[in-house]
Amino acid sequence: MKPFNIYLTGVGGQGIGLISETILRAVDHGGHRVKSVDTHGLAQRGGIVVSQIRMGDAVFSPLIPDGQADLVASLERHEALRAAGTMLKRKGVLIYYNTVWQPLSVRLNERSEVSQTDIHSLCKNRGIKVISVFRDHLTDIRMQNMVVLAEICKRGLIPGIQQEHYEKAMADLMAGTMLEKNMAVFSAN
Amino acid sequence: MKKMADMLLRQKAFSEIVMGNTALVRAMVEAGTRVVSSYPGSPTPEIATAIASIPTAQRPFYFEFSTNEKVATELAYGAALNGHLSTVFFKSVGLNVAADTFVQLSLMNIIGGLVIVLGDDPGANSSQNEQDNRHYALLSYTPVLEPADPGEVYRFYLEAARLSQRLHMPVILRLTTHVCHAKQKVAFGAWQPQSPDDTPRFDSANGPYIPLTSLALEQKRTALDRLEQVRRHAEKSDLNQSVDNGNAKRGVITMGLPFLSLMETIGNVAAKPDILKLAYVHPLPRKTIIDFLSRHQTVKIIEELDDVLENQIKSIAFDEKIPVTIIGKTLTDDWIGEYTPDKVRQVLARSWPDMIPPDKVPAAPDPAPSRVAQLCPGCGHRSAFFAIKQALAATDITVADIGCHTLGFQPPYNMGQLLMCMGASTAMGSGLRLFNTSRNVVAFMGDSTFFHAALPGVINAIFNRHPITLILMENGTTAMTGHQDHAATGHNFNAATDKIPVRQVLEGLGVNHIFEVDTYQQAKLIERVKEALAIDEFSVVIARHPCMLKFTREQRKKPGYRRRQVTIDQDVCERIHTCVETFACPTFTRDAKGNITINTDLCIGDGSCIQTCPSEAIAPANQKKSGGAA
Numbered sequence: 001m002k003p004f005n006i007y008l009t010g011v012g013g014q015g016i017g018l019i020s021e022t023i024l025r026a027v028d029h030g031g032h033r034v035k036s037v038d039t040h041g042l043a044q045r046g047g048i049v050v051s052q053i054r055m056g057d058a059v060f061s062p063l064i065p066d067g068q069a070d071l072v073a074s075l076e077r078h079e080a081l082r083a084a085g086t087m088l089k090r091k092g093v094l095i096y097y098n099t100v101w102q103p104l105s106v107r108l109n110e111r112s113e114v115s116q117t118d119i120h121s122l123c124k125n126r127g128i129k130v131i132s133v134f135r136d137h138l139t140d141i142r143m144q145n146m147v148v149l150a151e152i153c154k155r156g157l158i159p160g161i162q163q164e165h166y167e168k169a170m171a172d173l174m175a176g177t178m179l180e181k182n183m184a185v186f187s188a189n
Numbered sequence: 190m191k192k193m194a195d196m197l198l199r200q201k202a203f204s205e206i207v208m209g210n211t212a213l214v215r216a217m218v219e220a221g222t223r224v225v226s227s228y229p230g231s232p233t234p235e236i237a238t239a240i241a242s243i244p245t246a247q248r249p250f251y252f253e254f255s256t257n258e259k260v261a262t263e264l265a266y267g268a269a270l271n272g273h274l275s276t277v278f279f280k281s282v283g284l285n286v287a288a289d290t291f292v293q294l295s296l297m298n299i300i301g302g303l304v305i306v307l308g309d310d311p312g313a314n315s316s317q318n319e320q321d322n323r324h325y326a327l328l329s330y331t332p333v334l335e336p337a338d339p340g341e342v343y344r345f346y347l348e349a350a351r352l353s354q355r356l357h358m359p360v361i362l363r364l365t366t367h368v369c370h371a372k373q374k375v376a377f378g379a380w381q382p383q384s385p386d387d388t389p390r391f392d393s394a395n396g397p398y399i400p401l402t403s404l405a406l407e408q409k410r411t412a413l414d415r416l417e418q419v420r421r422h423a424e425k426s427d428l429n430q431s432v433d434n435g436n437a438k439r440g441v442i443t444m445g446l447p448f449l450s451l452m453e454t455i456g457n458v459a460a461k462p463d464i465l466k467l468a469y470v471h472p473l474p475r476k477t478i479i480d481f482l483s484r485h486q487t488v489k490i491i492e493e494l495d496d497v498l499e500n501q502i503k504s505i506a507f508d509e510k511i512p513v514t515i516i517g518k519t520l521t522d523d524w525i526g527e528y529t530p531d532k533v534r535q536v537l538a539r540s541w542p543d544m545i546p547p548d549k550v551p552a553a554p555d556p557a558p559s560r561v562a563q564l565c566p567g568c569g570h571r572s573a574f575f576a577i578k579q580a581l582a583a584t585d586i587t588v589a590d591i592g593c594h595t596l597g598f599q600p601p602y603n604m605g606q607l608l609m610c611m612g613a614s615t616a617m618g619s620g621l622r623l624f625n626t627s628r629n630v631v632a633f634m635g636d637s638t639f640f641h642a643a644l645p646g647v648i649n650a651i652f653n654r655h656p657i658t659l660i661l662m663e664n665g666t667t668a669m670t671g672h673q674d675h676a677a678t679g680h681n682f683n684a685a686t687d688k689i690p691v692r693q694v695l696e697g698l699g700v701n702h703i704f705e706v707d708t709y710q711q712a713k714l715i716e717r718v719k720e721a722l723a724i725d726e727f728s729v730v731i732a733r734h735p736c737m738l739k740f741t742r743e744q745r746k747k748p749g750y751r752r753r754q755v756t757i758d759q760d761v762c763e764r765i766h767t768c769v770e771t772f773a774c775p776t777f778t779r780d781a782k783g784n785i786t787i788n789t790d791l792c793i794g795d796g797s798c799i800q801t802c803p804s805e806a807i808a809p810a811n812q813k814k815s816g817g818a819a
Contacts, residue, residue, distance in 0.1 A: 011560070013791075024372060028206055036340075037371045039314065045593065045669075046563030046775055060452035062338075062371040066552050082557035099790060102778050104559040107769050108601065109779060111558035122556060141790040156718045175190035 001032060003056035004159055009018055009083045010075030010166045011101045012049050018173065018182075019073070020051035023053040023158065025169035027055050028038040029162045037062035038095075046101075048079060055158075071157055073148055074138050076188045081122060093157055095120070097144045131155070138185065153186075180183040191514045193242035198249075202298060202379045209339040209369045210235040212377075213278075213306065213362075216346035218249055219380045222276050223301070224268035225252045226261035228641065228672035230280030231315035232369035233308035237673070237682070247681050249382065254673055254682050257611070257641040258283035262305070263289045269301035270398070272390035274350060280308035280315075281538040284322050286642060294359040295415070296400050296408035300390065302354035304346065305331070306362045311493045312527035314366050317591075317610060319526075321494035326361055330412040332419045333361040333471040334428070335445045336368055340375045341592070343429075345468060348428060358415045363470070364492070367527070368446055391679045420472040428468035429477055439541070440485035442502060444470050447493050447528035458544055461490070473501050482506050486600040487514045489540050493528040516540050562596060566776045567741070567795035569708040569734025570594045570662055574602040575772050575801065576711040577631070577660065577732075580718035585629040586621050590614040590643070592635030593669045593736075594662040601773050605633060612642030618656035619646070629722045630657040633712035636691055637675040644694075650727045651698055658721045660727045661691060664736040670741045695729055702728035709734060709797045741793050753794020754810040757785055761806035772801040 006023060010016045020038060027034040036053040052064045069087040072094045074080035080096035088094060098116065105111040116132065123130045135147045152158060153166050166186070173183060197215050205214070213236055217225060227237060240252050251268075258279040265275040277287075284291060284307060294303065310316040326333045332352065336345040342364065349360040371799035397404050423429065432452075439462040443451055448466040455461045465481045467474070482488055482505070492498045499517035515662050518524060519539055526532060531552070538545040562570045574597045581587070589595050589605025590613065597607035609617060618632035634643050639661060650657060650709055667673040674680045679688040697705055702724050704717040714732060721728040744750055755776075757768075762785065769777035769785050775786050776792040789808075797809045 012562075013565075021372075025206060030373065034206075035371065035373045037367050039370070045565060045596065046560075048560050058456060060456075061446070061449040061530045062367060062373070063450070065453070065527050065534070078557045078560065082555055085556035086553050101775065101776070101788065101791065103558045104563065104600070104773070104775075105558045106779060107773065107775070107779055109770070109783075112781070113779075114557055118556075172191045179190070 005069045005071035006053040007072045007087045008051040009079045014048040014075040015142045018153045022169045026165040027160040029165040029168045037063045091127040093129045098134040204376045208369035209342040212339040212343040214239040216343045218695045220350040223273035224275040226264045228258045232366040258287040262287040267558045269299045269303040272301040276304045278499045281309045292329040295412040303359045323497045335363045349504045423474040424476045429468040432464035443491040450530040450533040453530040479579045482511045482513045564739045567737035567793045572797045573708040573732045574604045576714040580715045588614040588618040588632040613648035618657045636663040640676040663733040668736045705731040754792045756810040763804045797801045
């Protein structure tokens with residue numbers, strides 16, 4: 001198949017690792033060749049966390065070249081704008097969880113907070129399809145990633161990957177109440 | 190749920206999606222490795238995470254986190270002299286710490302075999318530099334194998350282990366950040382557990398193991414002879430990979446992750462260059478390279494960081510009088526940063542613009558405000574920096590060290606004006622105090638680092654009477670790299686052990702002025718620091734608070750866990766903004782009008798902020814029962 005590049009981003013502590021590992025394994029269960037790489041290090045201390053997933057036969061590096069992502073999924077609004085602006089192809093798809101973890105420069109009043117309008121105008125200029133998701137009353141903020149994953153699944157944003165593939169992947173990675181709770185968020189409409 | 194331990198110990202051959210660091214551990218199991226040691230440092234800590242997934246009793250090898258990389262290397266060496274296949278792993282700059290021992294290893298007859306796994310960090314993702322550790326291999330006569338992906342991590346470790354066992358010499362497996370952290374499906378072999386022969390086989394007759402006077406020169410000759418044997422082996426090795434595109438004009442010699450970036454870059458090129466991808470990067474497979482150079486008019490060398498391949502390959506071409514044009518690095522920029530697909534495209538475009546058209550449009554600028562790493566919500570270091578800053582004069586000098594507390598150098602704290610490496614703050618601070626009677630000097634130090642490399646500097650400050658103040662930022666763990674235990678925690682990697690409390694060490698060394706305070710007690714901390722600064726002798730303030738990231742994670746797992754938060758009374762708040770601008774917990778969020786609210790996703794309700802509000806507008810929120818752990 002043609003290469004398909006997925007760029008996942010967010011802030012340390014949001015659960016990028018789990019959504020990334022789930023997608024990676026779902027793509028594998030879907031029968032596609034896949035590679036990925038995470039950024040670690042200082043990222044877990046409130047910095048940016050990125051995970052890149054690349055599917056397809058003609059993929060070599062685990063790193064996506066700039067501006068070559070087909071799909072960007074962000075768990076935070078500032079990181080959604082950043083990734084859409086630097087990594088996403090024209091006519092690509094951006095899905096983001098509409099929450100804000102303000103960077104230091106915003107908290108120090110040196111820069112303005114990124115608004116939904118900022119994202120929509122950048123994406124309009126580049127023909128990027130934008131999907132914003134949010135769910136009230138989550139018992140644990142670390143399951144915002146499952147809300148994003150559910151939407152990716154429902155809209156078929158990753159070619160050839162179906163609900164059963166995601167569910168199989170989740171069962172690979174979790175057990176007991178953790179699996180139940182995440183599955184409940186993933187399956188809710 | 191797939192359990193990592195089951196996979197790592199599976200006896201039948203299988204395929205699984207793994208990270209490079211995990212693939213390495215399966216390779217250790219298959220190779221029959223008996224002793225493994227390390228000190229935590231990115232990009233390697235996940236190797237220990239994989240090891241930790243195997244219960245100690247089932248683990249086919251002994252593992253420990255040693256107090257530093259030098260100690261870890263010495264331990265692995267000692268074990269190997271008893272005949273055990275051993276491995277030591279650590280991050281790039283860890284080799285500087287281990288160097289005094291490491292450079293001697295190739296002189297020794299290491300009967301069990303010893304593999305040194307390095308996590309180099311091109312791009313300095315999580316290190317203070319991006320040093321190219323291939324230089325150490327050259328200066329110490331140590332062979333290097335370098336994989337490009339998790340599958341090669343697995344195969345190359347097996348090769349390195351076999352080679353080291355056969356030739357009784359150290360072998361380096363050099364990984365880089367995005368090889369350690371890359372994930373893909375790897376086909377693993379079968380594993381038949383063997384009952385190991387644990388007879389301590391050390392015999393000085395296997396040596397000499399004492400490299401003194403004329404013996405050292407003989408041992409060097411042996412090292413060079415063995416290196417030559419590795420070269421001959423490398424020339425026949427099928428791990429060096431050749432990609433034949435039938436191009437007699439152009440070839441590329443490359444290695445490691447840059448090979449994958451190159452393949453990515455030339456994907457759509459019609460006349461692709463031939464490629465020689467080296468697995469053995471020291472010593473170079475000379476005949477293989479002569480053959481490749483002889484078959485091409487022009488050869489481009491694509492190597493990350495320094496020109497280690499380039500110099501040697503040019504020298505081979507010169508000696509062999511091969512009529513080939515060799516293009517190495519052409520700009521300073523070629524020496525800097527990770528060779529990502531984007532970087533390799535630029536490097537190649539400069540040499541062969543007809544093949545790779547140079548980028549017409551520059552990379553898109555980042556439209557969002559930058560985001561730097563932060564101390565976590567509730568971090569005791571934040572309270573400490575907020576308070577200590579108030580105890581210091583603007584002209585005082587603050588010296589940072591390595592750890593989470595390094596982040597204090599950033600605004601708004603600006604605590605820590607210079608940084609070098611693990612444990613360096615006390616002695617650098619002592620130097621800054623010489624001929625200096627007008628500016629106080631304060632050095633910061635973490636507790637894990639205290640045991641790792643700080644002790645000689647501390648002892649020196651006592652011994653030579655340097656009147657500086659050391660602030661020990663004690664959080665009870667090795668936080669930055671993922672909460673590993675250290676000598677003061679009462680646990681080692683495998684079991685409970687005796688604590689070595691920092692205070693007792695300092696008292697034993699004869700420090701006369703030791704102050705201790707919990708960092709959440711900000712007023713008290715300010716007083717203690719002022720007292721310490723007033724003393725004209727070496728003084729220590731132990732600024733203690735447990736790592737709240739670790740603490741909160743542990744609390745969440747407990748039954749009846751209640752999530753805590755603070756709240757801001759908007760009627761009381763006077764928009765002074767100390768909380769958001771000076772204390773600067775990431776929890777405080779500013780709206781366009783300057784109102785401050787709590788980010789409930791982030792707040793852990795530790796309350797260390799409450800005392801910082803001049804208007805007393807911050808208070809604990811009503812506690813509500815949470816859904817508990819996810």
